[in-house]
Amino acid sequence: MDTIIGILEAMLRTAVNPATAGVVIAVIGLNIHFGFTGLLNMGQAGFMLLGAYGFAISLDQGLPFPVAILVGLLAAVLFAVLLGAPTLKLRGDYLAIVTISAAEIIRYVGRLSNLSEYTGGSQGLRGARYQEPFINLSFLSEDGRWTLPPEGLYSWLPSSMWAGETGGRILGLVVLVAAVAGAIFLIKGQRNRQKELKPGSDLPFAQRLRTGLAVSGLIFVAVIAVFYILPLTLDQTKSNGWWVRLVAWSMVGISLLVAMLLVRSPWGRLLRGIREDEDAVRSLGKNVFALKMQALIIGGAFAAIGGMVYVLPSTVQPDNMGRSMTFFIYTALLLGGAATILGPLLGTLIFYPGRILIREVADAYIPDSIMSSSQTDQFSFIVVGVVLMLLVIFRPQGILGNKRELRFNV
């Protein structure tokens, strides 16, 4: 039992990690490139790395915090313009080639020993050199630890039902299952009601608002229930505590909102049109090149923010944001469902803890004589690769994707 709890705790810690949040934001950006516009960007990690470098080096050189964020964003925008200008007029494959090599160039430049005064070379830029201003912004107490859920939430229960106790875990599990089932039930009900309506009309706003609020309430309860089963204690501020998690996941929320507003607008409709057939969109009087450039810039800016969030609690290590990161981002996107709004979040939240699950299970239950602990890590990547292949074959639309959309080959 303790082993299982340990594995679940490791998964939860990965799921709430700021690095995971950073990846979610980068996946949202890639979704705008690949999912909505059909741009085959194979260098999303390069955009992340550039954002992270711009941000961290500016802070290291003593620039103010907001300026540092702007520098990171501008670097990614410039990178997008530089890559897009020669390639977006050509066929899609050219963008893929250029982005994958450009991302590698960024990484190798970051590793150059001549630049180690600024970038830290292959060792990376240590967190201590740029984290100070961010930690100072915290409104949480400087030292001290804090546990989610806070004790006030359950102190009225009998002590055997407290968070982390066996009784509490059973209680949490019941609440979790009930909340998730309730949310799914509400969403399905809403969809059925929508289907019965005459096409084109919407359900009344008040009804949609009610369902929306109820579903978000249930999701909130489910998240609390997860922490009820596995209470999480961390530093309040410091370099890797609740403060950075709060900021990181708020950024995820804002990014999801901005991406949703963008893709549900006529602008987003144009992007989908370009994904389907550029010439058709051109024949309708739209400037396809400018739109593709805008999409590349916006998606790249998301990746830059993701990169900044990724490095906030740790270091700017160029090798963390290399080719493999780009492929993780693709895996998460395809897993959740390309061209959906919540797909990037769901995909990343399944992919990262999922890999931990495979690794920890292999660690715990496969004897060392067959697989040592360093091999289990690599084993987890093999399993992830196989799962990705199965996913693309059997459920190419991902978890949230609409199967109807994929029935038609482009």
Add this chain to the structure above:
Amino acid sequence: MSEATTTKPGGLADPAARKALMAGVSSEPGSAKPDPILKVDTIVRSFGGMTAVNVDHLEVQRGIITSLIGPNGAGKTTFFNLITGFDKPSSAGKGGAAWSFDGRRLNKTSAASVARAGMVRTFQLTKALSRMTVMDNMLLGSQDQRGENLLIAPFRPLWAAKEREIIAKAESLLERFKLLEKRNDYAGSLSGGQRKLLEMARALMSDPKMIMLDEPMAGVNPALTQSLLGHIQSLRDEGTTVLFVEHDMHVVRHISDWVVVMAEGSVVAEGPADTVMSNPAVVDAYLGAHHDTDLGDDALLNEEVADQLAEEVAAEEADREQTESAKKEGTS
């Protein structure tokens, strides 16, 4: 629709008026028209050693249906691509290629700007945007949407009014093309003929001054051909200039007011349908001796049969509407 802006008083809905208008025009290739909307000069496009298009001069009259015919490989589609900005002429030097639309020079204009100027085209291989709904396809066709600006897009109130307006317009167009029931279906689920209709309807969302249809009837069943022809004619009657490429001689004869014949890249003849089709050069180059003979598959040749077919279609539609309304009454 755009009646007020493009139709002149008197209108061209009347066949006699159209005949009178074109009566004075000579049937020489490249002849001058009374009120040309499109003028083309020395436009040459060669692929390696092969010259695909070599048009010295061509004018297209405003407000009528002009059809462009010619054997396979005559350069009709390449010519379309050139004047709509999807391809660049190779005759940049030596006098230079020049063409103007509605008084505006289009030599170095991109495909998008050509469309914005009011000359919208469709494609030989239909380009329905498969993984988008029929309605989204239609909405893409509309010009001047503020919501298509990246900086305005996230703020719904700024473009919601325009969106409602164009949705209403798209609905009326879809209704006309009998696609309204499909509005929430993916365009990829439509049949080939329906895609042709959708593409034409989408092009009309921008109220074009001139619409260029590349083989609108290819692969469309005879009943639908009838209604497509009707749509093209009503477009003309509303003041839109139509230029289309078509292979089916019966269709061409049935609806065009003027016919331009291309062969091996250049314009070899033009004139009213009957005159052109009796021109021995055209018969030799393209039609063959038996172009007048009904090969048994096309009812359009015979007016009586065409009328009968139209009646049948109308009766069928009325029938369907009746059962549908009965069904609706039943459910409500």
